[in-house]
């Protein structure tokens with residue numbers, strides 16, 4: 538049995554959890570809760586970076602990084618469903634994938650900052666990330682028409698769902714107003730069982 542270390546609120550870990558369900562790997566991958574962000578967590582002896590997701594393979598090694606873990610899980614059965622398309626479409630998938638990760642990275646920094654004790658929060662970082670997220674949501678409102686976002690479920694869509702649904706974690710990340718297409722897209726994609734079953738808990 539492989540072990541996938543997660544925290545319930547992590548959008549990165551969620552990508553790997555979605556892949557487990559999409560590939561029907563529940564019987565091969567056990568979900569383990571990791572204690573992140575605490576001094577001397579026993580988890581650091583398992584994964585020195587202390588981040589999630591972390592996948593401990595059957596044959597021993599541990600893997601870091603959501604994209605790497607998703608790819609590994611997709612290839613386990615020898616019939617990958619989430620590989621990049623061929624030719625120029627691959628560049629489009631990579632471009633959009635980077636745009637989704639960039640949104641997720643920014644919102645994760647923003648959300649994390651707002652959860653620090655008040656006297657440790659940086660208004661500069663919060664403003665910077667809030668503005669970045671607003672610009673990127675505007676961009677996604679147009680990019681969402683792209684065939685890669687409308688066609689078969691793929692890793693770009695996985696990343697974008699996980700980024701946009703951070704709205705349930707961070708009350709300040711309310712992006713739907715004025716972004717009807719994106720909002721409709723999310724409502725549609727989030728009905729997928731793998732997405733529904735991995736929903737992040739509401740904000741603390």
Ligand SMILES: N[C@@H](CCC(=O)N[C@@H](CS)C(=O)NCC(=O)O)C(=O)O
Nearest residue numbers: 547549573574587588589590602603
């Ligand atoms: N690029 C990494 C990012 C993973 C990441 O930052 N995970 C956060 C949770 S959302 C984490 O584990 N943070 C704990 C820490 O920074 O110590 C990935 O895609 O897997």
